[in-house]
Amino acid sequence: MNGHINGSANGTTEETIDVAIIGAGISGLNAAYRVQSKLSEYTYKIFEARDNIGGTWDLFRYPGIRSDSDFYTFGFEWNTWPKDNPIVPGEDIKEYLQQSIEKEGIDRHIAFHHRLTALEWSSESMRWTLTLETKDQTRHVQARYVIVGTGYYDYHEPMNAEISGLGNFQGTVIHPQFWPEELDYTNKKVAIIGSGATAITLVPNMASTAAHTTMIQRSPTYVYPLSNPTRRWFGWFIPSLIRSQLSRLIFIFLQRFSYALCRAYPKQARSILIWRMRSLLGGVLPVDPHFSPKYNPWDQRVCFAPNGDFFTALRSGKADVKTGHIRTVTEKSIILDNGDVVEADIIITATGLKISVASGVPIKVDGEKISIPEKFLWNGSMLQDVPNFAIMIGYTTASWTLGADATALLFTRIVRYMERRNAVVAVPRLEDPSVLTTRNITDLNSTYLAVAQKHMPKTAEEYPWRPRTSYYVDIWQAMFGRIDRGIEYIPASAK
Incomplete structure (x- = not known):
């Protein structure tokens, strides 16, 4: 036309x-x-x-x-x-x-x-x-x-989060939306502020190189390991093209089914998710307060960790989680309202978009x-x-x-x-x-x-x-x- x-x-x-x-x-x-x-x-x-x-x-x-x-x-x-x-x-x-x-x-x-x-x-x-x-x-x-x-x-422009004393910090402050290519975090102490999908992604990917990585969250998030059930159930006899199309249909159903189930039975869904997170933590961190959200599943998004990589990083000892409100940021650390102090060379503000x-x-x-x-x-x-x-x-x-x-x-x-x-x-x-x-x-x-x-x-x-x-x-x-x-x-x- x-x-x-x-x-x-x-x-x-x-x-x-x-x-x-x-x-x-x-x-x-x-x-x-x-x-x-x-x-x-x-x-x-x-x-x-x-x-x-x-x-x-x-x-x-x-x-x-x-x-x-x-x-x-x-x-x-x-x-x-x-x-x-x-x-x-x-x-x-x-x-x-x-x-x-x-x-x-x-x-x-x-x-x-x-x-x-x-x-x-x-x-x-x-x-x-x-x-x-x-x-x-x-x-x-x-x-x-x-x-x-x-x-x-x-x-x-990212969503600005008010972090008391952030201007005092003498290290590097980064928002994930504007990641500098030249950043070298090898053997650096990294503090990631936030607990959404970005933070859950950053922790395992930085922990292997950084000296230590700490995720600081105001409140906990549901994190679930994700794998491909189609590969597990049908991978040995279904060709790749058909398997990918079948995977699409299965995941469309699973998305809707799991969401509906969580909304219909929030207490049971919460118990199952917390049980799963506890088993993946292997005792390195307590579920409460770090992995026991006060809200029901899908009041906020459930975060996915492919093959549980987030929990693997925590079990390795190269990463950990701190829960609480930030009282202030000093020249070299973050102080929480519960008295916890997180030393850092780099602060990443994964606080939302x-x-x-x-x-x-x-x-x-x-x-x-x-x-x-x-x-x-x-x-x-x-x-x-x-x-x-x-x-x-x-x-x-x-x-x-x-x-x-x-x-x-x-x-x-x-x-x-x-x-x-x-x-x-x-x-x-x-x-x-x-x-x-x-x-x-x-x-x-x-x-x-x-x-x-x-x-x-x-x-x-x-x-x-x-x-x-x-x-x-x-x-x-x-x-x-x-x-x-x-x-x-x-x-x-x-x-």
């Missing part, structure tokens, strides 16, 4: 396409595949601010960075992860993404060093105008549809600025009163990509539905928001997610404004559910 370029005298390049995809991370790349396979006659382009694909997996460079969900479900449905390790190192993820897009020709549709700075919809032209900054010019691109696949992390929806880019519809936190999310995929616009919001209690793929499939189905109705605009509408019972977009209460709620779109108990909760429900809705409720389709004749 549309796909032409017009040069202009002021150095600004004008281009018109059908679908503009923002971000060349896993969500954006997956959306590109769905567009080119289901809307093959539509032109599309991916605009990426960085110089490489991967998004999170290109940004984060800390030791041992890896997926925090199994990669059979975190990877692409159309190119399933072929190996037997469910938790995958960052470098392998980047290689997998590159191989996947080259196989499908998606790499030819990516414009690197294109940072989106503004999005504006015109009802007169029925198109979006994207303002993009490159190294040497400002570009304006017009598109009929926009898909935002930038994830939900702020790439430029700052949330940013649509990368914080200003969005306007006919000159009126859209405030995302004031808008409701339609079917987990589109924003109230924002035309021809899809936003990738995945799961926080399962693999992110499953939810992003549901959005991509729903988007392509809506476009085909519009064709049959001779419509050119699709915009979610809500006549009276007061009739809805609002709820948080996620049930998790982790600190960084609790802080982020005020930046996220609204969701409700009522259909079609519910948040994502179940992949089975969402994928059915994307492929077969009603797409005529809470949404207005505007015909070309209205132009």
